[in-house]
Amino acid sequence: MSEMFSNTSMLEMYIFETTQLIGQLENMMLEVEKKNSYDEGCVNEIFRLMHTIKGSSSMMLFNSIAHLAHSIEDLFYFIREQKPLTIDNSTLCDLVLEGIDFIKVELEKIKNGSEPDADADYLINRIKEFLLFIKGGTPNLKEIIRPEKNKKQQYYIAPDVKQETEEVNYFFANIKFQKGCEMENIRAYTVINNLKDISEELINFPEDIIEDEKAEYIRENGFDIYIKSKSSKEDILDLINKTIFLENLTFKEIEEKEAKEIFRKPEKIILEKEIKIPKLESTDEKAEEKQSTPNHVAQNVISVSVTKLDQLMDLVGEMVIAEAMVTQNPDLKDLELENFHKSARQLRKITNELQDIVMSIRMVPLSTTFLKMHRIVRDISKKQGKEVELQLIGEETEVDKNIIEHIGDPLMHLIRNAVDHGIEDGDIRETKGKNKAGKIILEAKNAGSDVLIIIKDDGKGLNRDKLIEKGLEKNLINKPIEELTDKEVYNLIFHPGFSTKENVTEFSGRGVGMDVVVKNLEAIGGSIHVDSIEDKGTTITLKIPLTLAIIDGMNVRVGEARYTIPLMNVRESFRPVKEQLISDPDGNEMIMLRGNCYPIYRLHEFYDVKTNIKNPMEGILVMVDQTEKSSCILVDELLGQQPVVVKALPNFIKNTKNIKGIGGCTLLGDGSISLILDVNGIEYGE
Amino acid sequence: MKTVLVVDDAAFMRLSIKNMLQGTDYQVVAEAENGKEAIEKYLEHKPDIVTMDITMPVMTGIEAVRELVKKDPNAKVIMLSAMGQEQMVKDAILSGARSFIVKPFKQEILLKTFSQFI
Numbered sequence: 001m002s003e004m005f006s007n008t009s010m011l012e013m014y015i016f017e018t019t020q021l022i023g024q025l026e027n028m029m030l031e032v033e034k035k036n037s038y039d040e041g042c043v044n045e046i047f048r049l050m051h052t053i054k055g056s057s058s059m060m061l062f063n064s065i066a067h068l069a070h071s072i073e074d075l076f077y078f079i080r081e082q083k084p085l086t087i088d089n090s091t092l093c094d095l096v097l098e099g100i101d102f103i104k105v106e107l108e109k110i111k112n113g114s115e116p117d118a119d120a121d122y123l124i125n126r127i128k129e130f131l132l133f134i135k136g137g138t139p140n141l142k143e144i145i146r147p148e149k150n151k152k153q154q155y156y157i158a159p160d161v162k163q164e165t166e167e168v169n170y171f172f173a174n175i176k177f178q179k180g181c182e183m184e185n186i187r188a189y190t191v192i193n194n195l196k197d198i199s200e201e202l203i204n205f206p207e208d209i210i211e212d213e214k215a216e217y218i219r220e221n222g223f224d225i226y227i228k229s230k231s232s233k234e235d236i237l238d239l240i241n242k243t244i245f246l247e248n249l250t251f252k253e254i255e256e257k258e259a260k261e262i263f264r265k266p267e268k269i270i271l272e273k274e275i276k277i278p279k280l281e282s283t284d285e286k287a288e289e290k291q292s293t294p295n296h297v298a299q300n301v302i303s304v305s306v307t308k309l310d311q312l313m314d315l316v317g318e319m320v321i322a323e324a325m326v327t328q329n330p331d332l333k334d335l336e337l338e339n340f341h342k343s344a345r346q347l348r349k350i351t352n353e354l355q356d357i358v359m360s361i362r363m364v365p366l367s368t369t370f371l372k373m374h375r376i377v378r379d380i381s382k383k384q385g386k387e388v389e390l391q392l393i394g395e396e397t398e399v400d401k402n403i404i405e406h407i408g409d410p411l412m413h414l415i416r417n418a419v420d421h422g423i424e425d426g427d428i429r430e431t432k433g434k435n436k437a438g439k440i441i442l443e444a445k446n447a448g449s450d451v452l453i454i455i456k457d458d459g460k461g462l463n464r465d466k467l468i469e470k471g472l473e474k475n476l477i478n479k480p481i482e483e484l485t486d487k488e489v490y491n492l493i494f495h496p497g498f499s500t501k502e503n504v505t506e507f508s509g510r511g512v513g514m515d516v517v518v519k520n521l522e523a524i525g526g527s528i529h530v531d532s533i534e535d536k537g538t539t540i541t542l543k544i545p546l547t548l549a550i551i552d553g554m555n556v557r558v559g560e561a562r563y564t565i566p567l568m569n570v571r572e573s574f575r576p577v578k579e580q581l582i583s584d585p586d587g588n589e590m591i592m593l594r595g596n597c598y599p600i601y602r603l604h605e606f607y608d609v610k611t612n613i614k615n616p617m618e619g620i621l622v623m624v625d626q627t628e629k630s631s632c633i634l635v636d637e638l639l640g641q642q643p644v645v646v647k648a649l650p651n652f653i654k655n656t657k658n659i660k661g662i663g664g665c666t667l668l669g670d671g672s673i674s675l676i677l678d679v680n681g682i683e684y685g686e
Numbered sequence: 687m688k689t690v691l692v693v694d695d696a697a698f699m700r701l702s703i704k705n706m707l708q709g710t711d712y713q714v715v716a717e718a719e720n721g722k723e724a725i726e727k728y729l730e731h732k733p734d735i736v737t738m739d740i741t742m743p744v745m746t747g748i749e750a751v752r753e754l755v756k757k758d759p760n761a762k763v764i765m766l767s768a769m770g771q772e773q774m775v776k777d778a779i780l781s782g783a784r785s786f787i788v789k790p791f792k793q794e795i796l797l798k799t800f801s802q803f804i
Contacts, residue, residue: 244799
């Protein structure tokens with residue numbers, strides 16, 4: 001990378017923008033493939049996107065990306081100009097998507113600080129071959145070169161040709177450009193164009209210098225200019241010397257007599273001072289305008305690094321705590337402070353608003369993640385020869401940025417599974433009386449402080465018997481089969497190493513994955529549920545929290561220690577009566593409530609905390625929802641409910657000991673530390 | 687200090703040019719994402735020099751040059767083109783752009799091109 005761009009913000013901007021453009025491009029290609037037709041707007045847009053990527057990449061000296069983008073751009077230039085009637089759409093899409101993948105991989109390398117070193121030549125050659133191929137099938141090839149505008153003589157005269165009273169000088173110049181600077185004809189034209197500002201008259205040779213055919217001549221011989229000007233020799237020389245890529249300049253003053261000869265000839269046409277203005281572009285450019293207008297409504301958006309947002313979030317969290325520390329300061333207890341409380345209320349209101357705003361900044365719609373799934377579905381279904389339609393619902397639903405990053409992979413896996421294992425082959429579907437094309441619905445919706453993501457396919461569904469058989473084989477079932485609920489059976493698929501598919505395919509079925517999916521989800525406080533009807537389809541529901549940063553918590557006390565239970569897990573809290581308490585044959589404490597039995601976990605025993613309250617009837621039981629069941633946790637007392645800022649446990653604690661059931665920590669209003677319980681971790685080990 | 691208006695739909699390119707002009711006698715006074723915006727910004731800031739991308743949404747660079755020159759015949763517009771856009775560059779120049787630069791380019795070329803018009 002050249003030093004000029006060592007500036008990291010440039011690189012960041014490059015990566016950010018290019019990633020975005022690639023994403024747009026990918027979606028557009030998928031849409032095109034689906035519709036199996038190219039409208040003009042689409043082709044224009046693809047052309048433009050590729051063009052921009054090429055420009056930026058070449059500036060960053062990422063040549064393989066630039067060349068690849070260039071070849072795709074060429075391809076679409078041809079399609080745009082030539083509108084070939086028949087294109088092998090599927091090959092075209094494959095090629096472009098392959099190109100997109102290539103660029104994605106390279107971008108990833110750049111992101112990770114390594115050089116994008118892959119060789120795109122093979123792909124570029126294939127694209128070029130394809131271009132040749134479609135060119136072959138299209139008549140009137142020549143039209144690719146846009147029709148020339150009818151050219152006229154290029155003699156320029158300044159508007160006031162009338163009577164020169166001042167002294168005029170005549171000059172001759174021959175200008176040659178450096179080798180390889182390209183577009184010599186246009187360069188020459190601009191030189192002449194600039195000179196005309198200070199010239200009375202100007203003649204150039206070759207004539208019609210902007211014509212493409214002249215480029216070769218100028219490259220070899222340079223071009224001649226005769227100038228009639230009131231300006232001094234120095235001024236003119238100075239201007240010419242500023243010419244870019246100037247290789248060689250011959251410049252001399254010429255005698256008036258000789259000059260008059262030269263300037264006489266064109267006198268007749270000297271009034272052709274009008275520079276012709278080419279006609280407006282053909283309709284396709286207009287189509288581009290219309291097409292892209294809605295996408296490019298001027299928006300005031302800036303991009304902010306996530307680290308900064310994280311810091312901001314952290315600070316706001318600290319502030320929320322500090323605010324509580326001030327307003328609930330023990331020193332203020334029992335004092336009559338009317339004005340103080342008024343200001344404190346104001347402060348609280350503002351901190352709350354601030355917190356809301358910061359939260360909302362971090363919220364990102366799921367659409368980017370969802371849209372990626374189109375590509376996944378396309379790739380697998382194409383490979384497997386299935387027809388699958390993916391429908392997205394509610395992709396505008398927003399979740400925290402951190403969470404989005406965690407659900408991409410699980411989603412991808414689930415979608416893959418749905419296509420690979422769920423949707424049957426077309427013929428089988430037809431015999432079952434279903435549509436030949438399978439359908440997968442990916443839906444997101446808000447549910448309180450959670451977001452539900454539902455993946456629904458209309459495939460063959462889960463087979464209870466098959467699952468049980470497999471479960472027994474793998475020794476995963478430790479209950480009589482008749483007692484297994486459907487849910488328990490379905491949940492078998494989340495066990496590590498469980499796979500019912502006999503044949504492992506490229507995409508799924510290695511039996512790794514489903515358990516990883518669950519783990520990934522649990523890491524962000526989410527959960528997963530399966531529902532299935534055989535031959536009708538499978539529905540998988542992911543429940544994920546909106547945000548990880550702030551949760552509503554129930555603060556409880558056990559002895560001296562404070563704990564916070566996430567409110568979303570709390571079902572109820574109560575003081576038990578003696579009749580409800582029972583114990584099972586193993587001596588485990590249970591509570592009988594409304595006909596159901598729940599285990600009791602004594603937090604003081606669990607964490608070995610000293611407390612005087614050992615009798616459940618003196619303390620409080622908090623019933624919490626765990627993944628599979630509900631349990632009751634015995635605490636000394638409830639301290640109250642408040643939003644808390646979740647902080648990860650410091651690394652030195654995490655590294656030394658893995659404490660079960662602790663999800664993080666937080667600061668309470670009085671400055672003391674409270675441990676946040678991860679209720680799923682609270683159970684007695686085997 | 688000479689003022690510059692940078693027109694490009696790619697934020698990356700705008701940033702590149704801005705960086706290149708940092709510490710020189712040129713100052714980027716405004717940026718625009720398309721031709722239409724370019725004209726508005728031009729009339730607002732009256733910059734000494736305009737750098738103009740060709741392929742842009744809403745209104746292309748070529749159309750923008752045409753409009754700009756109509757509004758101000760002295761507008762100094764420099765086209766930024768990429769390889770393979772000869773015809774468009776030509777159209778732009780014939781429409782009144784003063785010069786052009788082919789991407790990728792270095793600071794030196796940018797400054798030298800500017801200096802022709804100051």
